[in-house]
Amino acid sequence: MDRPGVIRPANDRPRASRLSVDTREVDGAVVVEVTGEVDLDTAPRLREAIAVALAETAGGRCVLDLTTVGHLDSAGLTALVDATREAAAQQARLRIVVDANRPVIRPIEITGLNQVLHLYESVDEALDESATS
Amino acid sequence: MDRPGVIRPANDRPRASRLSVDTREVDGAVVVEVTGEVDLDTAPRLREAIAVALAETAGGRCVLDLTTVGHLDSAGLTALVDATREAAAQQARLRIVVDANRPVIRPIEITGLNQVLHLYESVDEALDESATS
Amino acid sequence: MSMQPRDVGDSDPHQPGLTCDLAATPIRRIRQLVRELLDDHLGVLRDDAVLVADELVSNAIQHGQGPRSCRLTLIDNGRGLLAEVTDAGPGTPHMRTPDNNGGRGLVLVNRLANSWGVRWCQGRKTVWAELVSDATKHNGRAPHLAIAPEWTGQE
């Protein structure tokens, strides 16, 4: 299988990863609920969804709910780091809900990003204005 | 042996490589005859010997005889490349005699330096003013 | 049972494993295959193996050149995985300081795998990683993490 008859370039390979994004407004904050797998193929969609939500909140609050994400790799971690930086640059807040969901919390902790991302245990906690990460 | 009682830094390790350098003048050119092994430990001595010879010839001709060198590694190759460049900068000529001596010609050819160094088959040939490499 | 990384195309035919052409196999499928190969009860090791294989494949896609292939082999009596990803690109995989643009793939591989490496053979390189369940993971002791002193930083 090393030498396929047709060599496809990297941008013409099959992509099948699943990611669904659901955005709703709660108490003036935008809650982005992500379900599925965040990887090289889907990370751009996650970035885009967060960017749109941040634009909608206009300096407000965005809550990213990752409790139903089943896979998060380094492409996803980069998206989270960069979105957090971008939110700060816009004077907005990006709060990430992970609870104990292992496929999400494990890569975050192993790369030390729990020190960088604003992590919360539940959407309610993240929506609580007085709560700090 | 991985964890010796005393960890010596790299500059305090044993060196045993042998290199002898013999310099003589022939027809106004300086002939540097090198015998032994050119490696990380002895390459500085080779550099020094060439530098002294180049200084002595004052824009003239230096012939480096490597036919009795039994080992030449990348540290030696770098010394040869740099000395060749230095000679050119001084308007001098550094001609290197290698004949078919395998431990010398093989690393030179494999790294493509036969295109860069001025190589000759014998000291006589290198001393011949009309010869070009 | 062998714990030795195999040469490209030199895998033991008696070892349960499989090879995929990455031009035809989505990353998602590689993750599925790792999950199918490794037993459920391996828990964290299985999740880690999925992540490690995903990172090696992602790197081959992003930084490597085709043809690209991935070989997954059960090791350690089915309690471990050897993931090998081969591409024809010239670059060398190396740990770098993570930043806003990435750099966490090999940090994850280095922390989650018991050993990993690169081998060059006939102009191709294979990046491989081994995870086994019984060996102690080396968390935070790796001196070569020192090259990433600001790896938790954002900018």
Added chain:
Amino acid sequence: MSMQPRDVGDSDPHQPGLTCDLAATPIRRIRQLVRELLDDHLGVLRDDAVLVADELVSNAIQHGQGPRSCRLTLIDNGRGLLAEVTDAGPGTPHMRTPDNNGGRGLVLVNRLANSWGVRWCQGRKTVWAELVSDATKHNGRAPHLAIAPEWTGQE
């Protein structure tokens, strides 16, 4: 007969080979040991093995960190050599464009060895190279030599 690079400390005790602490062993002695291990009649292969081992050891001394060790193992029924050099430094060995300051060590290793690589295990790295007499050498076909487009140039 195995052609597989071994894990650090995982060498087959039945294979003839030896390990040296590089804090106590001169580079010259490593070359002598390679010559003693490999039979005279191997000719060029023996010279090449001497050079390859020398380059790996030189790199560990120049770019690596102690403790440094070198393991030499006969492979392929005594007709080949596996040289493994371990150090604790964080840097990653990589082919670079040769210039007046160097960069020819791994070019030589890549051209003379049948395969070579790096493996990371518990915070140490091992750079290894295998030379075997019966395999075809791949001269000039290695695409990753393409990273050194001006490697014959002087400046």
